[in-house]
Amino acid sequence: MSDVVGSVVDMVRRSPGSSATVVVLCLVQFVDVLGVTAAIVAIPSMLDGVGAGDAAAGPIATAYAMLFGGLLVVGARLGHRYGHVRMLLVGLLVFAVAGGVGALAGHAWQLVLARAVQGAASALTVPAALSLLLAAATATGQRARALGLWSAAGAAAGASGLFVGGLLTELLGWRAIFWVNVPLAVGLAGGVRYWVRVPPARDRAASLDAVGALLLVTSVMGLVLGAALVQEDGSRVPGLLVVLAGAALGVLLAVWLRRARRPLVSVSTLRTPQLLAGTLGSFVNTAATSSTAVLLTLHLQRRHGFSAFGAGLTLLALSLAVVVGSAAAARLARARGPRRPAVAGLDSMGVGNVVVSGTMVAGGGAGTGWTVAGTVVGLAFLGAGLGASSVAFNDIGTDLPEHEVATATGVLNTGAQLGTAIGVAVLLLVASPGTYGPLPAEAVAILLAALVTLAAARLVAHRRFA
Template identity: 30%
Template sequence: MDRRRLLLALACAAQFIVVLDVSVVNVALPSISASLGLDETVLPWVVNAYALVFAGFLLMGGRLADVIGRRRAFLAGLALFCVASLVGGTAVEPGALIAARAVQGLGAAVLAPATLTLLTTTFPEGNDRTRALAIWAAVGMAGGTAGNLTGGVLTEYLSWRATLLINVPIGVVAAPLALSLLARDRASTAARLDVPGALTATAGLITLTYGITQLRDADSLAVAAAFAGLTLLALFAAHEARHSDAALIPVRLFRLRAVSAGNAVLLLAGACLNPMWYFLSLAMQELLHYGPLATGLGFLPHTLVSILLGVNVVPRLMRHVGTRALIATGASISAAGFGWQSLLTPDSGYVLGLLGPGILIAIGGGLLNTPITTVVTSGVAAEDAGAASGLMNTTKQVGGAVGLAAMAAATATADRAPGVLAAAYGHAFLLMTGLMLATALATAMLPRAERTEAVAS
């Protein structure tokens, strides 16, 4: 195998574990809760600690490769990610697990952009690069969709700890391969790293999310945390405006209607589609009493439909239907699916209780995902393309984390009786229904959609 193929395999392996860890713990959540004694207000942080730190540092992580060099960035991200996986997989206290997930998110924020940079600097423009990027994207999609099934298999036959420890042997193999394959490159003296901006954004997101999870109790600490989070995010916005030469998110991007409105729509969609995995995983196991493996397999129709639509159907539809219409239609179909999902009871069978609504949700999500990605990156100057892409990924993670925190707080109950659980999960899915309808309405803010001829070419 030649060097370029080995580099492609290395980049894909790193991307796979980064994307896998967004969802791999979902099916393991009941086992984690029972093992470490996490209550309903703490359990979402097993997911959100990763998502929020990943989101907060993703833009800075993309710049880090320019500042310290691609080789150092890749190795640093991989080391952080794998050491944190080891600590999390052996944790005996909730705080240690959540802290490890946060450090995993930091490692992922450095590692994920480095994998893409590795490919774009290894493969020259043309067919070879296109093929490499297609493989990289497919592996990333596979990691995201395989997370629930992988988590189910590992939890069923080994332990919830295996969902984190699986990263360690991958890192042990990848690190020496990276050392031998990646050429030493020089750090840039011109590139600047906005550490204060990244720290302020991440602190604001975490503090705001914590406040939201505690607002149900209406105590002064929760209100203060939410206010502090909003204040930090406002300071981040002011910091970005003042330091435009090194901004993580150039303010000029928001002057583009497609970017500003598109990310608002994406935020609403992410607030439903990402928390769906969390609530469905718990509902399958706590309400329907599925085992971890059966839960992972239960998600297969969702993932297969999404992949089929995203790869084959939607690009063809975009030749004939405007992106705004596709996004609104997809959001409406998903809203119908979430409304149906809210009717889940302890006596529901798989076909009517999960498969039917799941297919509707997946069809809707599949219809809107590619068009909204096209919208939020359209009209962006070449020098801002990376920032626009990073903003899009950050918006997805933030929407999912804040949506999960709000829904978990709104539906929390200490009573585990089947009827009470069914009502709590039904309430969560009704909230998702409302958010998806709001997403459909918000598409009116988008620029009038055109048929996307670029997709056809």
């Protein structure tokens, strides 16, 4: 934590305007990523509040992620064409309005609409904010520190969303999860207007490629929605069909991008080793950590009697460790390049998942104290690895010509959203039997995540990506 504070202080001393810009833009990332999971824990309260049945839970849970993941690349292209500052301000104001709609909702469809619009707004703000961040932090040292803070903000938000949502719901009710977005988004918009002094870069000729955008959005939405449906016992076959439809649309998108005169994303950009490695890393990061957070929350509540708030409190170890790992990775990346923190981060995540899995196995006959202690140690490794890996893969994936950075950020974040959706769905399926002989099924699923993460580390260690 002190390393992060030191980095911020150092940036303030050297360039006060630039440091304020970095902080504001990283807060945009934090708020947007937090929105993906913060409402999940409050869904039962939402359904009771609007008098809706359980059938509405799925659409409420997935609406944000579907639009966020599906529109990220489109949002990046809009930033290219109309200016990143303009798109960032528009996105923040739409996010605030949607928050108000959600807070005042009296029907389930209004909650779904609010979550969907907030996801679409985030798809405008995230690529715009990262493009502006990289434009403001031009020096090599500044870039590494800025990416460290950006990655720490996103990873910490993703890891702490369930805790924040549970805390707000318990203290103020579920509507507070939406209400809090209004002052946050308006305040950030004011911060952008006051502190973000990056010259407006835009390309009026930038292609929006309506066909490519439609194929991308529907493909990602199909994958995310299908993954959510697969998690439910009664909808696994329809969910699998939706996933297959999303994959088929992805194939059509690939064909279209090869043939279009002015594609949404050039095939040459997608093929760059840096972007391929960065997207793989982003996918594995969220697949291995979001799924563990969900499974661990269920395990602690079902098998150890934790409340939703207590389970979320345990996950804070993950969030705090993310900050430490991000700071360490930023320093290591400046000195040795991004490959080492990428591999070290993935290895740490693998070790963390092994420890969490082992604690689940051993904790069946142990007391709560052992369970908490072992879990916190595992989450510390997992969070530190996530922070380090996020910094490294963001650095790797955006090491492209300036005119391709915004599109790359959209691709990286789309990979992260798909990692969450697919990772959680696959591991919940693995955990669905309840037990594998004497082993808790959650422990087996998390061990699988560890093996995938360690395999990814070996791949990154031995492949060239720059």
